[in-house]
Amino acid sequence: MELRQLRYFVEVAEREHVSEAAVHLHIAQSAVSRQISKLEDELGILLFEKTGRNIQLTTIGKIFLFHAKTAIQAIEYAKYQIEEFLDPEHGTIKIGFPTSLSTHLLPTVISAFKDEQPNIGFHLRQGSYSSLKEAVKNREIGLAFLGPIPINDPDIEGHILFTENISALLPITHPLAERKSLRLSDLRNDPFVLFPKGYILHSIAIEACKAAGFAPNITSEGEDMDSIKGLVSAGIGVSLLPDSTFYEVTPRLTVKIPIDTPEVKRTVGIITPKNRELAPSEELFYQFAKKFFSVLEQYQ
Known part of the structure; x- marks a missing residue:
């Protein structure tokens, strides 16, 4: 599991649209879809389900979103603290x-x-x-x-x-x-x-x-x-x-x-x-x- 995958997942989850998430992330839609698929394969679950032209989180996907956000915040805070200790x-x-x-x-x-x-x-x-x-x-x-x-x-x-x-x-x-x-x-x-x-x-x-x-x-x-x-x-x-x-x-x-x-x-x-x-x-x-x-x- 990579930090990049978590970021892509959170972006797609909040926008409920892969192409919109790709535009915001400034990367190709296929790259976002590929990383989401890899994440689902690693977890052994489906994080999203289709609803017309959009997608939405599955029940387990909603649970994972909460923990993904917490993990990203913790990593960002750790990076921030390292920078602070190097030059307070x-x-x-x-x-x-x-x-x-x-x-x-x-x-x-x-x-x-x-x-x-x-x-x-x-x-x-x-x-x-x-x-x-x-x-x-x-x-x-x-x-x-x-x-x-x-x-x-x-x-x-x-x-x-x-x-x-x-x-x-x-x-x-x-x-x-x-x-x-x-x-x-x-x-x-x-x-x-x-x-x-x-x-x-x-x-x-x-x-x-x-x-x-x-x-x-x-x-x-x-x-x-x-x-x-x-x-x-x-x-x-x-x-x-x-x-x-x-x-x-x-x-x-x-x-x-x-x-x-x-x-x-x-x-x-x-x-x-x-x-x-x-x-x-x-x-x-x-x-x-x-x-x-x-x-x-x-x-x-």
Whole structure:
């Protein structure tokens, strides 16, 4: 069994068409068909079956596809680690991040790191809370910034960089806009603007309102931070957002007000895989980020 055969197999399986796979691979269709046949002969099974002009995976083919992808990812990661060990100061770090950390935290720490390690590059990937955890587990990225840090995950190691408050964002015309702080229960009759269900900031807001004794009336949703802030600016409703998302400026026509009851916080940090070591350049960045935020905390 050859790596080339696995690559051809995955390409055909995902496109369900040999000729389309051949075009994408920049090789002759006959060469793809020949390698698939050799793979099936070696395994002693049929991986595909015809459906009209296309083909589709057999039941055993679907099982083999999962393991083929895992094998290819493992080999690619092994090659990447070898290159890293040969030249750790010229590597590329694959980092994941959520939208809530993209405006200040990520640019700040990467810029500071680049001052010390100018030859190390970055491949950045934005994603949801759950997708970033899976990407770290599946070797798609080396590490990820996340908030809050997951606990009790057997495959994830989490290091907390800091803890931040969640504040209320209100339209400037809101009756409570002049308050220095508020109880979350003060907003029980307001329409809420939140991230959709499945987003971690949605869950945090729901749990906070529950702790305050009410279920929020969610009238609008936004899938990114700018959308949420824009809807609040337009007077559509109120929202609950992490303090780091307001760095230096609060959106126009809104006010940010601290919540004193209940205390609403989230941890922010870096997650790494428990079942494998970081590549040298990843380890350099990981240790730098921990030191960077520990120094910041001393001055705050």
